[in-house]
Amino acid sequence: MQLELEWPFKRHAGIFAGTQKYAGEHSWQSIVDENPDATLQKYSGNPASYDGIIARATGKLARRAARANIPVVNVWLSSPAAASLPGVFPDYSAQGRLRAEHLLTRGFSHFAALTADENRGESLELEAFTNTVREAGYRCASAKVSLDAFSGIHWRRTERTIATWMSGWKRPIGIYIGTELLGRVVAQACHNRGWRVPEDVAIIAGRNEEMLCESLHPTLSSMEVGYDHIGYEAARLLDRLMNGEPPPRGPILIPPEGVVVRESTDFFAVDDPLIAAALRFIAANSHLEIGQDDVARAVDTGSRTLQRRFQKHLKRPIAAEIRRVRIERAKRELAQGSLPLKEIARKVGFGETMQMYTVFRRDLGVTPSQYRKDRENRQT
Structure with missing residues (x-):
C-alpha cells in the first residue's frame, strides 16, 4: 500500500x-x-x-x-x-451534480464555486456543478486557487482571489468549495464582512472530514464520498x-x-421576506414544541395567510418544514454521537422517541436506530 x-x-x-x-x-x-x-x-x-x-x-x-x-x-x-x-x-461528476441539486432544492438562484487549480477531481466536480446549475437556468461564478493555497506567497494570492470572487456575489447565494479548509476560510471571510451563513451564503464544502466540518460553527455541509x-x-x-x-x-x-447536511446549508432562500422570517423562526425554535400557529404569531400574520405563502414558495405546509428541520438535526445527532434515542428526540423537538421513530419510518424509510447503524457501518 x-x-x-x-x-x-x-x-x-x-x-x-x-x-x-x-x-x-x-x-x-x-x-x-x-x-x-x-x-x-x-x-x-x-x-x-x-x-x-x-x-x-x-x-x-x-x-x-x-x-x-x-x-x-x-x-x-x-x-x-x-x-x-x-x-x-x-465519481466526481456525480458529486458535483448532487452538490448543485442540494443548493437548488434550498431555493437558491445565485451560485459560486471555488476549487483548486490542476486538481482533476475538483475540475470534474466543478464542470458537473456548473452544468447542473446552468440546466436549471442559472449561472455560476467560479474561481480557482493554487494547490498550495495555504503556503507563503500563494496564501496572499489566495486571499486576493477569494476577496475578488466574493465581491461579485449577489446574495443570498449557494456556493460549492472544493475542500473543507477553504470552506472554513470563506466562512470566516463571510463573518468578517457581516454576512450570515447560511442565510446570506450557504456553503457546501469538501468531502466530510468530520474534524473540519463539525468542530467550529457554523458546521459545514459536505459530501460523504465513501x-x-x-x-x-x-x-x-x-x-x-x-x-x-x-x-x-x-x-x-x-x-x-450523499450530502451530509449541517448548519452551513440548513436554510431555504426565498424572496418573500415573510417566508424568510418564518424559516428563521423555525430554524431557531424547532427544538421546542411549536406548530404553525406559533410560527404565524412570530411573524405577525395569520396562519392561513402564512400557510398559503408556504405552499406557493416552498410547495409544502408549515408543519412539513418544521418536521424537515427536526429530521435533519436528528440525523446529525445520530451520525455524530452516541446520545440515547430518547434524549435525541427531546433535544431536536420530537418530544417522544416513538414520534421520532414514526417520522423516520414514514419520511426516510428507516428507523432512527437503523440510520445510526448505517452511518456507523460507513465509517468503519
Whole structure:
C-alpha cells in the first residue's frame, strides 16, 4: 500500500480501511510500503516482495511495476500515470451534480464555486456543478486557487482571489468549495464582512472530514464520498488482475453516499421576506414544541395567510418544514454521537422517541436506530 497514511484524511485512511476489509476476507498478507517504486528497483531482476500494488501511483511506480509484471491499481485521479493504469475513483461528476441539486432544492438562484487549480477531481466536480446549475437556468461564478493555497506567497494570492470572487456575489447565494479548509476560510471571510451563513451564503464544502466540518460553527455541509468502498473495490480489482484477468476498459467510478447536511446549508432562500422570517423562526425554535400557529404569531400574520405563502414558495405546509428541520438535526445527532434515542428526540423537538421513530419510518424509510447503524457501518 502506498497511500500517505501520515495524513489522517479519509481519502487516505478510508481507502486503506477498505483494502484491509477485503484483505481480511480473503486472507491476504498486506504490506504497507511508502516507497514501492524504490522496493521494485531493489528487487530488479528478482521476485518482488509482493504480488500486486494499490497506490496513489506515481509515473515511476507505474513504469517499474510494468517491468516487473506486477499489477497496480491506482486510486489517485490526478496521478501522472492515471491514463495508463486501471483505477478506482470517486465519481466526481456525480458529486458535483448532487452538490448543485442540494443548493437548488434550498431555493437558491445565485451560485459560486471555488476549487483548486490542476486538481482533476475538483475540475470534474466543478464542470458537473456548473452544468447542473446552468440546466436549471442559472449561472455560476467560479474561481480557482493554487494547490498550495495555504503556503507563503500563494496564501496572499489566495486571499486576493477569494476577496475578488466574493465581491461579485449577489446574495443570498449557494456556493460549492472544493475542500473543507477553504470552506472554513470563506466562512470566516463571510463573518468578517457581516454576512450570515447560511442565510446570506450557504456553503457546501469538501468531502466530510468530520474534524473540519463539525468542530467550529457554523458546521459545514459536505459530501460523504465513501472512501472505504473505493478501497474495497480497488482490492477486488487487484485480486482479479493478480488472477490474470484483463483490466477494465476504463476506471471504476464509485458513486457518493450523499450530502451530509449541517448548519452551513440548513436554510431555504426565498424572496418573500415573510417566508424568510418564518424559516428563521423555525430554524431557531424547532427544538421546542411549536406548530404553525406559533410560527404565524412570530411573524405577525395569520396562519392561513402564512400557510398559503408556504405552499406557493416552498410547495409544502408549515408543519412539513418544521418536521424537515427536526429530521435533519436528528440525523446529525445520530451520525455524530452516541446520545440515547430518547434524549435525541427531546433535544431536536420530537418530544417522544416513538414520534421520532414514526417520522423516520414514514419520511426516510428507516428507523432512527437503523440510520445510526448505517452511518456507523460507513465509517468503519
